[in-house]
Amino acid sequence: MTEFTSINAATGEPHGDPHPINNLEDVAAACAAADAAFDTYRATSREDRAAFLECIGEEIMALGDSLVEAASLESGLPRARIENERGRTVTQLRLFAEVVRTGLWQQLRIDPAMPERQPLPRPDLRLRMIPVGPVAVFGASNFPLAFSTAGGDTASALAAGCPVVIKGHPAHPLTGSLVAQAITKAVNACGLPAGVFQHLVGPSNELGAALVQDSRIMAVGFTGSRAGGLALAKLAQAREVPIPVYAEMSSINPVLLLPSALKSRGADLGTAFVGSLTMGAGQFCTNPGLVLAIEGEGLDAFVEAATRSVSQSQPQVMLTKAICASYAKGVEALSSLPGVEKLAVGTVSDDTRGATALFQTTASAFLANKAAAEEVFGASSIVVRCKDEGELKSVLEALEGQLTATLHMDEADEGIAARLLPVLERKVGRILANGWPTGVEVSHAMVHGGPFPATSDPGMTSVGTLAIDRFLRPVSYQSLAPSILPPELRQEALNDGVPKLIDGTLKLN
Numbered sequence: 001m002t003e004f005t006s007i008n009a010a011t012g013e014p015h016g017d018p019h020p021i022n023n024l025e026d027v028a029a030a031c032a033a034a035d036a037a038f039d040t041y042r043a044t045s046r047e048d049r050a051a052f053l054e055c056i057g058e059e060i061m062a063l064g065d066s067l068v069e070a071a072s073l074e075s076g077l078p079r080a081r082i083e084n085e086r087g088r089t090v091t092q093l094r095l096f097a098e099v100v101r102t103g104l105w106q107q108l109r110i111d112p113a114m115p116e117r118q119p120l121p122r123p124d125l126r127l128r129m130i131p132v133g134p135v136a137v138f139g140a141s142n143f144p145l146a147f148s149t150a151g152g153d154t155a156s157a158l159a160a161g162c163p164v165v166i167k168g169h170p171a172h173p174l175t176g177s178l179v180a181q182a183i184t185k186a187v188n189a190c191g192l193p194a195g196v197f198q199h200l201v202g203p204s205n206e207l208g209a210a211l212v213q214d215s216r217i218m219a220v221g222f223t224g225s226r227a228g229g230l231a232l233a234k235l236a237q238a239r240e241v242p243i244p245v246y247a248e249m250s251s252i253n254p255v256l257l258l259p260s261a262l263k264s265r266g267a268d269l270g271t272a273f274v275g276s277l278t279m280g281a282g283q284f285c286t287n288p289g290l291v292l293a294i295e296g297e298g299l300d301a302f303v304e305a306a307t308r309s310v311s312q313s314q315p316q317v318m319l320t321k322a323i324c325a326s327y328a329k330g331v332e333a334l335s336s337l338p339g340v341e342k343l344a345v346g347t348v349s350d351d352t353r354g355a356t357a358l359f360q361t362t363a364s365a366f367l368a369n370k371a372a373a374e375e376v377f378g379a380s381s382i383v384v385r386c387k388d389e390g391e392l393k394s395v396l397e398a399l400e401g402q403l404t405a406t407l408h409m410d411e412a413d414e415g416i417a418a419r420l421l422p423v424l425e426r427k428v429g430r431i432l433a434n435g436w437p438t439g440v441e442v443s444h445a446m447v448h449g450g451p452f453p454a455t456s457d458p459g460m461t462s463v464g465t466l467a468i469d470r471f472l473r474p475v476s477y478q479s480l481a482p483s484i485l486p487p488e489l490r491q492e493a494l495n496d497g498v499p500k501l502i503d504g505t506l507k508l509n
Contacts, residue, residue, distance in 0.1 A: 004203050006174045009076030010317045012352050019173040021202040027165075027210045030198035034134035034163035035216040037195030042131045042161035044192075050097035052190045053159060056150060057090040059182035059189075067178050071144045074172035076317030076352070077280060085145045092152055092442050096159035099465045103498035105129060105160070105472065108488060110502045113479070123479045126489040129472040131161035133218030136211045138232075139169035139176060140223035141319045142283040148172070149179035149199065152442075152463050153221030153246075160471035162219070163196045167211055170203040171320050177201070205231075212236050212245070219471055222247040223285070223462065225377075226453050233456050246470050247456040248449065250375040251403040252289035253437045254396065254428075256420070258413035261434075262298030269408055270305030273381075274313065276436035278356050281316035282379025283323070286404050286437040289375060291383040292392055303343065303383060306358060313346035315353035316379070323377065324354050330376035331357045337372055339365025340382065354378045363391040367398055389416055393423060401451025401458065402428045404437040427451060429461065 003018035022030075044052075060067070071082045099105055106128045113124035135157040139148035146152065149166055157164050168176030180199035187196050200207060212220055212235045220236060222229050222245060229247030236245045257269060276288050293299045318324040335342050339361050346356040357376075360383040366372050372382060386392040405428040409417050417433075424431050429450030440448050446464035449455045455462075460470050482490055488498065500507050 031214040033195030037193035053097040055186040057093040156467040220245040226250040257293035260410040260412035266298035266301035267305040270302040274309035310344040327378035
């Protein structure tokens with residue numbers, strides 16, 4: 001097969017002209033071009049690199065309706081959602097442009113020489129962060145813009161000074177191709193080497209495997225299934241020179257309904273919960289797939305309202321037929337678990353649309369069934385009824401690593417929340433109160449990551465400005481002649497406005 005066709009997610013039928021499929025020779029050529037461009041690109045000034053990121057955003061916006069229509073057709077997501085996602089994609093690029101301009105990401109440190117120090121003199125030491133090299137990025141199925149061709153992984157890698165080779169997701173080849181054209185226009189407009197950005201497309205896993213195994217790739221960014229992320233990590237570790245794979249994988253994102261909040265607004269929480277659960281057909285990595293609460297009238301009111309809302313919900317188009325089939329299989333598996341009760345399933349339609357599903361069980365049954373804690377990618381969730389705080393804590397302690405945990409609480413719940421917080425900190429990357437986890441702000445303080453298997457590296461995030469750290473490494477320069485030091489570490493740069501740690505004291509200038 002040398003070409004494949006875009007699929008209309010709503011109908012499951014082919015759409016438009018076929019797309020050429022890249023082969024293994026194309027992978028090697030793309031990696032070679034990225035490697036050849038690396039030293040030139042990493043030497044760009046902060047201003048030039050920031051302007052390049054902003055230019056990408058401008059070119060994406062210039063695509064207009066053609067991009068929105070393509071992404072909506074290929075993903076089944078409504079136009080308003082795609083327009084919001086496009087805005088988020090451009091916002092990410094602009095935010096990283098601001099980060100690049102500040103220079104804070106370089107983490108500049110200077111320990112001046114102390115030749116008179118006893119018993120041994122101290123040499124002159126200077127440190128900066130440098131880009132790791134070409135980065136492979138895998139587009140995500142559930143975010144055709146914000147986590148794909150010009151998404152957060154690409155934006156943060158380019159901000160760090162790393163050329164990017166992206167493997168576009170096969171579910172949206174037209175969308176990926178349009179965005180790739182926009183990035184290529186920005187590369188040309190900014191006078192950068194063509195190898196700064198390379199785009200590969202094709203439905204086979206062989207293409208992605210070859211990309212990760214190419215010796216010129218120095219890091220990988222991935223958003224997708226646990227099986228996919230682990231497969232890439234295994235390939236990366238088997239290389240002669242292993243490299244990191246920053247994979248965001250699976251999470252069921254526990255929602256804790258604390259006693260006072262549940263008692264005062266259980267029914268309202270039930271309705272709002274289903275609104276979060278069904279958003280985007282449940283195809284969010286932060287979807288609330290688990291609800292934990294202590295038995296009582298408040299929980300009964302929550303379950304009654306949530307059950308009613310699920311029963312009234314309509315099926316929604318899912319990203320692909322394969323994802324829809326996998327979701328149906330996951331719902332069926334939950335239904336068959338001992339001690340798990342099906343509360344409601346929304347209207348079932350066809351093989352492109354998934355129906356919302358809600359289950360409940362007891363804490364003891366949940367703890368006895370490891371499969372009950374597995375992610376079902378779609379609008380499915382399970383309510384776990386706990387006898388008391390101790391049982392609730394036991395369930396939390398048994399969970400795998402998660403992206404988020406949500407606390408619905410009133411002032412009277414602050415005591416129990418404080419007691420549970422240490423457990424939550426060990427289990428998740430983001431803890432939020434009185435909201436829903438299905439909104440991820442792109443900002444400086446955001447963490448979209450967490451302990452395994454939420455991600456392959458709990459020390460990193462794929463959203464927010466901290467994401468740039470994945471693609472940087474420190475280099476220390478000892479007693480080098482001033483003329484060959486990197487410009488940002490020379491004496492004349494001490495007051496250039498970039499923060500520096502000088503002899504242990506932060507100088508903000």
